[in-house]
Amino acid sequence: MFxxxxxxxxxxxxxxxxxxxxxxxxxxxxxAASLLKRRFQLFASDQLPKYKQLTYEALSDxxxxxxxxxxxxxxxTKIMSKRxxxxxxxxVLYSAGERASQGRKxxxxxxxxxxxxxxxxxxxxxxxxLVQTIAIKQGPVFxxxxxxxxxxxxxxxxxxxxxxxxxxxxxxxxxxxxxxYRNHRSVNHSARSKxxxxxxxxxxxxxxxxxxxxxxxNHRVLKTAFASYGYIKPKYSQAYLNEFSFIKNAxxxxxxxxxxxxxxxxxxxxxxxxxxxxxxxxxxxxxxxxLLEQYSHLLTKNIxx
Numbered sequence: 001m002f003x004x005x006x007x008x009x010x011x012x013x014x015x016x017x018x019x020x021x022x023x024x025x026x027x028x029x030x031x032a033a034s035l036l037k038r039r040f041q042l043f044a045s046d047q048l049p050k051y052k053q054l055t056y057e058a059l060s061d062x063x064x065x066x067x068x069x070x071x072x073x074x075x076x077t078k079i080m081s082k083r084x085x086x087x088x089x090x091x092v093l094y095s096a097g098e099r100a101s102q103g104r105k106x107x108x109x110x111x112x113x114x115x116x117x118x119x120x121x122x123x124x125x126x127x128x129x130l131v132q133t134i135a136i137k138q139g140p141v142f143x144x145x146x147x148x149x150x151x152x153x154x155x156x157x158x159x160x161x162x163x164x165x166x167x168x169x170x171x172x173x174x175x176x177x178x179x180x181y182r183n184h185r186s187v188n189h190s191a192r193s194k195x196x197x198x199x200x201x202x203x204x205x206x207x208x209x210x211x212x213x214x215x216x217x218n219h220r221v222l223k224t225a226f227a228s229y230g231y232i233k234p235k236y237s238q239a240y241l242n243e244f245s246f247i248k249n250a251x252x253x254x255x256x257x258x259x260x261x262x263x264x265x266x267x268x269x270x271x272x273x274x275x276x277x278x279x280x281x282x283x284x285x286x287x288x289x290x291l292l293e294q295y296s297h298l299l300t301k302n303i304x305x
Contacts, residue, residue, distance in 0.1 A: 044246035077209035089215035143241035
């Protein structure tokens with residue numbers, strides 16, 4: 001059954017596989033389907049650091065001694081044309097509106113943080129999820145559930161995923177990144193138009209090749225997919241985000257990195273002539289279909305990778 005969950009999750013991405021769907025398709029009880037779903041989330045959480053380490057090493061090699069022009073007004077479109085865009089942003093899932101707060105306004109929080117907490121008069125409990133997104137264009141993505149947008153909260157997460165030489169693109173909510181990432185650039189989403197006929201400038205989303213649309217595009221995919229769940233409690237949100245990140249990254253890198261090694265089931269199934277040799281990398285970007293064809297013998301068995 002575990003192989004079935006992995007198989008369905010890969011082929012249905014970006015749609016998520018819910019416990020209700022597993023219950024109906026496998027003809028098992030909802031509690032058993034929920035347990036199977038949770039086990040898959042634990043597996044994804046355990047394997048995700050391998051993709052994180054692989055991404056960190058790839059960015060370190062790609063942007064070794066890389067430096068953007070010191071003039072922030074210079075167009076960097078040509079410079080970044082053949083390099084991956086790395087974007088960071090935050091989004092809210094299952095926000096708490098005034099209706100959830102029984103008409104009460106929220107005075108103690110501002111910005112996106114105010115959307116995930118109830119009114120202080122109702123206890124100020126967190127009912128929404130604030131997601132920190134680190135996304136690479138046509139590459140991997142990593143989601144983290146965070147309680148706020150403070151530098152001491154987001155800074156360690158970004159530093160853990162990205163080398164300091166990485167060109168990093170955000171909105172203006174990360175002014176403190178300049179002291180850590182020398183290639184940090186931001187775009188002003190609230191830029192005013194110089195023409196009195198318009199309120200906002202046309203280049204408030206992308207200016208001089210600087211934008212964070214990669215992260216925002218992943219937010220759209222994430223919100224559309226998580227609508228299938230209806231609602232997720234904040235304390236379980238990281239498990240669901242790890243699962244979604246794992247499936248996305250599996251479609252980017254492949255499953256080789258998860259099953260390489262002398263003790264893996266893939267290594268045991270290989271003949272001596274098929275053993276991986278130095279220089280024959282285990283990780284490559286593959287299309288979705290080739291993943292299923294290459295590992296069909298694993299996915300059809302009720303085994304753990």
